[in-house]
Amino acid sequence: MRAFVEFSQQVLSGAALGCIYALIALGFVLIYKATEVVNFAQGELMMLGAFLGYTFISLFGLPFWLGLPLAVVCMAGIGGLLDRIVVRPIVGQPVFAIIMVTLGMGFVARSGASLVPAWGVDTHVFATPFTGKVASIGPLVASHDQLAIMTTTAVLVAVLFLFFRYTRIGIAIQAASQNQLAAYYVGIPVKTICSLVWGLSAAVAAVAGILLAPVVLVHANMGFIGLKAFPAAVLGGFGSIPGAIAGGLIIGVVESLAGFYLPEGFKDVAAYVVLLLVLAIRPQGLFGEGLRKKV
Amino acid sequence: MTVLVEAHNVEARYGPVQALRGVGLVLREAEVVAVLGANGAGKTTLLRILCAALDPDQGSVKFLGRDIAGSSPDRLVRQGLAHVPEGREVFPLLTVRENLIAGAFVRRERAAIAADVDRMYGYFPSLRERRDQHAAVLSGGEQQMLAIARALMSRPRVLMLDEPSLGLAPALVKDIFALLRRINRESGVSILLVEQNARQALSISDRGYVLELGRIVLDDSSERLAANDDVRESYLGIRDKGVRGERRWRRKKRWR
Incomplete structure (x- = not known):
C-alpha cells in the first residue's frame, strides 16, 4: 500500500511537470503545423512570459488576475512581431537557415533578459495566489501550484480544441x-x-511560464526546459496536438518516476530514453498522422 | 454586358522559356468561356496570372476595372474572384463540411453560410453523404466536386477552373460540366474554364479561346470553334477526309 501511494505521488507530481512540457510542446506543434518552422526559441518565449508576469505582478504590484492576462497578451504581441519581423523574411530559405534563426532568437532572448536591469542574471521568487498552499487528496499531497498547472492546462487544451x-x-x-x-x-x-x-x-508559452515560475523560480535560463519539451513534441508525433499533450505527460511522469526509483542522473536522460524507445517502435510518433499530403 | 476580367498583352517567362506571348482575353458577366490548349500551351500560367498568384512580366490584368498588379489571390477572393486550382488541392485533414466552411472564410454571416453549405450539398449529393469524412479519403471526382463547391462558398462573381476534368471518368466529367452550366444559369456567376477536354468544354461554354505555345490563335463562339476544321482535327480528334484523303502533316494550319 505504501509503495502504491509513493508511486501515485510521483505520478501526480510528474503529471504536473508534464503539463508544462505539454504546453511548450503545444507551442512547438502549433508553429510547426502552420508554418513548417521548428521554433527552437519556444522555451525562451516561456521564459520571457514568466519574466513579464514577474514584472507586472511582483514589481508593479498588479493583482495576479490582471497581471496574468496582461503578460499573456504582451507575449502574443511579441510572438506575432517575431514572425512578422524575423521569421517571415526567411521563409522559403533552406531549413537550416530557419533553424539557426530560431536558435539565435533564443540566445538573444536569454542575453536580452539578463540585460534588463530589474531582471538580470539573478533568480527571482515569484509568488502567485497558489504558492505555499497544499491540498491532500486521500493519502496524496499536491501543492496548489501543481493543481493550478494541471487545471489550467486542461482548460487551455479544451479551449484550443473548441477553437480549432x-x-x-x-x-x-x-x-x-x-x-x-x-x-x-x-x-x-x-x-x-x-x-x-x-x-x-x-501566449500559450507565457501561460506555461507563469504557472512554472513558482515551482522553479524565474531566471534567464529557465527556457532550457524547452529542451525537454522538444522530445515531448517528437514523442507525440510532431504536428499532432493531442500527441504533444500526451508526449508532455509521459515525459513528465517518466522523469519523476526515474528520479525517485533510479539512481542519481537517470532523471535527466529518462526523457530521451523513452523517446528513443518509442521512435524505434513507432517512427511516426504516438499520434503521428498516417495521411500524407497528396502531391 | 459588363466586362469582369480583362487581360491585355500578358507575357510570362520561366527563365529562358516564354510561357505566354502577348495574351489578351475578356470575360463578361454571366458568361462561360473556355480556354483550350494542349499540355504546355500556357493555360495554367495564364490562370495563375489572372488570379494574381503570379505576376506577368508584361501586360496587365484588370478585375472589375481595376488593375490587379500587386494584389494577391486571397484579396481577389474578397472582391469576388474564386479559383479552383489544378489537381483539386482540398484540405486533406478537414472534413468535407469544414472544407466548405473554410471556403467561406471571407464571409461572416453564419446563417447564410450554413444555407450555402446546404445548397452545395444540393448540387453535389455525394458530398452530403460524406460531409463528416476527411477530404483525403474522397475519390478524385468527389474531391473535384468539393474543390468547386469550396470555391463557390465565397459567393464569387467569377469562377476560374483549371482542368477540372483531369483524371476523372468521362461520365463524371460530363456531369460536372453540366452542373457548372447549371450553376452559371442559376446564380449568374461567370466561369472561365481552362481545359484540354475540348469537346466537353465547348459543349457548355458560350465562347472559347485556343491557346497554343503561349499565343491565342483562335477566338470565337463555342459553336463556331467546334465546327472549325483545325479545332476539330487538333482538339476533337475528328478528321474530315479530303477528296484525296489528305494526310494531316501535309496540311498547314491556317492560324500559323
Missing part, C-alpha cells in the same frame, strides 16, 4: 497548415494567419 474545431479562424488555421496554396485560393490571408499562430503559441 468550431471557429472560422480556427478552421482557417488548420486549412492553411494543410495546404497553403489552396488556403490562398479560398481567400485566407496565410501570412496573417502565420503571425496569429506565432502569437497564439507565444
Whole structure:
C-alpha cells in the first residue's frame, strides 16, 4: 500500500511537470503545423512570459488576475512581431537557415533578459495566489501550484480544441497548415494567419511560464526546459496536438518516476530514453498522422 | 454586358522559356468561356496570372476595372474572384463540411453560410453523404466536386477552373460540366474554364479561346470553334477526309 501511494505521488507530481512540457510542446506543434518552422526559441518565449508576469505582478504590484492576462497578451504581441519581423523574411530559405534563426532568437532572448536591469542574471521568487498552499487528496499531497498547472492546462487544451474545431479562424488555421496554396485560393490571408499562430503559441508559452515560475523560480535560463519539451513534441508525433499533450505527460511522469526509483542522473536522460524507445517502435510518433499530403 | 476580367498583352517567362506571348482575353458577366490548349500551351500560367498568384512580366490584368498588379489571390477572393486550382488541392485533414466552411472564410454571416453549405450539398449529393469524412479519403471526382463547391462558398462573381476534368471518368466529367452550366444559369456567376477536354468544354461554354505555345490563335463562339476544321482535327480528334484523303502533316494550319 505504501509503495502504491509513493508511486501515485510521483505520478501526480510528474503529471504536473508534464503539463508544462505539454504546453511548450503545444507551442512547438502549433508553429510547426502552420508554418513548417521548428521554433527552437519556444522555451525562451516561456521564459520571457514568466519574466513579464514577474514584472507586472511582483514589481508593479498588479493583482495576479490582471497581471496574468496582461503578460499573456504582451507575449502574443511579441510572438506575432517575431514572425512578422524575423521569421517571415526567411521563409522559403533552406531549413537550416530557419533553424539557426530560431536558435539565435533564443540566445538573444536569454542575453536580452539578463540585460534588463530589474531582471538580470539573478533568480527571482515569484509568488502567485497558489504558492505555499497544499491540498491532500486521500493519502496524496499536491501543492496548489501543481493543481493550478494541471487545471489550467486542461482548460487551455479544451479551449484550443473548441477553437480549432468550431471557429472560422480556427478552421482557417488548420486549412492553411494543410495546404497553403489552396488556403490562398479560398481567400485566407496565410501570412496573417502565420503571425496569429506565432502569437497564439507565444501566449500559450507565457501561460506555461507563469504557472512554472513558482515551482522553479524565474531566471534567464529557465527556457532550457524547452529542451525537454522538444522530445515531448517528437514523442507525440510532431504536428499532432493531442500527441504533444500526451508526449508532455509521459515525459513528465517518466522523469519523476526515474528520479525517485533510479539512481542519481537517470532523471535527466529518462526523457530521451523513452523517446528513443518509442521512435524505434513507432517512427511516426504516438499520434503521428498516417495521411500524407497528396502531391 | 459588363466586362469582369480583362487581360491585355500578358507575357510570362520561366527563365529562358516564354510561357505566354502577348495574351489578351475578356470575360463578361454571366458568361462561360473556355480556354483550350494542349499540355504546355500556357493555360495554367495564364490562370495563375489572372488570379494574381503570379505576376506577368508584361501586360496587365484588370478585375472589375481595376488593375490587379500587386494584389494577391486571397484579396481577389474578397472582391469576388474564386479559383479552383489544378489537381483539386482540398484540405486533406478537414472534413468535407469544414472544407466548405473554410471556403467561406471571407464571409461572416453564419446563417447564410450554413444555407450555402446546404445548397452545395444540393448540387453535389455525394458530398452530403460524406460531409463528416476527411477530404483525403474522397475519390478524385468527389474531391473535384468539393474543390468547386469550396470555391463557390465565397459567393464569387467569377469562377476560374483549371482542368477540372483531369483524371476523372468521362461520365463524371460530363456531369460536372453540366452542373457548372447549371450553376452559371442559376446564380449568374461567370466561369472561365481552362481545359484540354475540348469537346466537353465547348459543349457548355458560350465562347472559347485556343491557346497554343503561349499565343491565342483562335477566338470565337463555342459553336463556331467546334465546327472549325483545325479545332476539330487538333482538339476533337475528328478528321474530315479530303477528296484525296489528305494526310494531316501535309496540311498547314491556317492560324500559323
